[in-house]
Amino acid sequence: MLKITGLTKRLGDFVLDGVDLTVADGEYFIILGPTGAGKTILLETLAGIYTPDDGTITLDGRDITRTDPKDRGIGMVYQDYMLFPHLTVGENIGFGLRQRKADPARIREEVQETAALLGIEHLLSRTPGTLSGGEQQRAAIARALVLRPHVLLLDEPLSALDTSTRDRLRRELRSICRATKTTVIHITHHFEDIFALADRVAVMQEGRVVQTGTPDEVFRKPATGFVAAFTGMENVYCGVSRVLNGEATIDLGGITVRTVSEIEGEVCVGIRPEEVILSREPFESSAANTFPGMVTEIQRNGTFSRVFVDAGVTFVAVLTPQSVERLRLAGGVAVQVTFKASAVHVFLR
Template sequence: MLGTAGLTKRLGDFTLDDVDLTVADGEYFVILGPTGAGKTILLETLAGIYSPDAGTIALDNRDITRTDPKDRGIGMVYQDYMLFPHLTVGENIGFGLKQRKAEPARIRESVQETAALLGIGHLLHRTTGTLSGGEQQRAAIARALALRPRVLLLDEPLSALDTVTRERLRRELKAIHRTTGTTVIHITHHFEDIFALADRVAVMQDGRIVQTGTPDEVFRRPATEFVAAFTGMENVYCGVSRVRNGEATIDLGEIVVRTVTAIEGDVCVGIRPEEVILSRQPFESSAANTFSGTVAEIRQNGMFSRVVVDTGLPFVAVLTRQSVARLGLVEGEPANVTFKASAVHVFKR
């Protein structure tokens, strides 16, 4: 439905580099990456704010690479809302339709309908300076949706909001997407957005897309060491894999990990913290990977605790506070680590 081929844009020292992207009709597509990866530049190039130096953009099998932004059928919402302070909420929502010289009756109808969808119908008479952050973001999204775009681009729309408002608006975005069927491309650095909203995810690094897949594929089967580390896999180590009859032993220097893979030679392995099981007592288990060590650190992180056990390599596990207390885990005391062979993800170094 929306696709790019070899999309390249140079801005100063930064280059959006040879981006190939395909987004399906009605898909909620999330782009993830660190600051400076090129996420916003990619969205702005799709929207027509920048003209690419090379490559093409197609929407509904129509080349829109050089099409004027107002004629693309693409709406964009920024993190900082960019509402007009001298206009009311209703006037902001209807602004684009007024610019297109739509009939006043149609503008009123669209404003009322879109505002109701976002739950801000009672705010239409207010000026934007009197709104909360969440209300301003709803107004900005309503302004974009009033134009009935084929694609809605969201540039970190939840980042400036407090936790409670962010969770509420996240649920509303999911409901809006379900109701309208609009194709959405949403950039974020909040992992919660991905699991709550995304059909598929792309990860960007230094102006390139380095992996695309479902949230589960990207988080559990990262394609590179960068993706593994960025998505919070944490337990990422490199070594040498030797495969026999489909079973691999991977020498990480201090320990040897066993798993099932066909990848040989120089590799990295990743184990997500939630896959690591801890105990004070030796495990009576058939798990392929069991190691003894010492609790190096216990750090509280909200509802959960991050526990590091040094087995020669530091393994990170995530447990509830109650589990830490029940297991009797104490810094400096012995502990055992285990994880299944299936929890070990292997990728080429």
């Protein structure tokens, strides 16, 4: 188990501010947040590149807060690979073992085994400059894994790759980490990474961790308006909640929505776009919330379309192009907006 308690680090005007996190043994943990939130500084502090001003880092019960980086049992892989250009792939992978003065026969064996795990054993005699981006990233990951780290830190390892390579390496990462039982902390901006890889997620904002949970908890039950907006919950509104017998009626000004909540007073509500159902006519449903509206805009994006509807407040729904065509949606078309009470997430302002 990796436990981070009250971790604080000031770098110029930026402050990593009292971060508390616990990452379980073998867990694949992803950290989200906008640029400047402190994600990379957190990873580099865990790796020992920075010494914290306050707080502790323990790994398997051992305090490593001020332990030398090479003795922490933590490996780190950056987005830009950072391979040595004058060394072969095999020499790059075995570099850390040579620094540890391991037996040459053992180095050859470990390099071959780790390269095979990443599917790059046929590239061991090549130099990094002759490899594709995906091959270089595999070599960088192999260089970290060959040292058998307790924790592997990945700083946006897939961001520089094309879509097909990223999808393929994403699948490989998950299977490799399961096979080696390596604990992983992974920074990403891609939501696809989260649902494909993460056991749990943390969201950072301005040097603080503002929410942790499973991917479903964070995306469907954001703790703050910032988390809701950052995770793509576009339908966020503020209003006044009144609760009777566990059912909340929330006045948003233009409309009133119903949900199950015990939170009263000034609140915000969020509804994910994929939870919003559009129809041309009212239909029989158990959904608690149905409102007439009018389509104001359709934004097409290949595999899906974002449909904007004025129904007292502006809702955004995500539909396939086929659904848009089947419903004959266009600007000025009257529609019904429907969503379940369970789709409405309530949080304090």
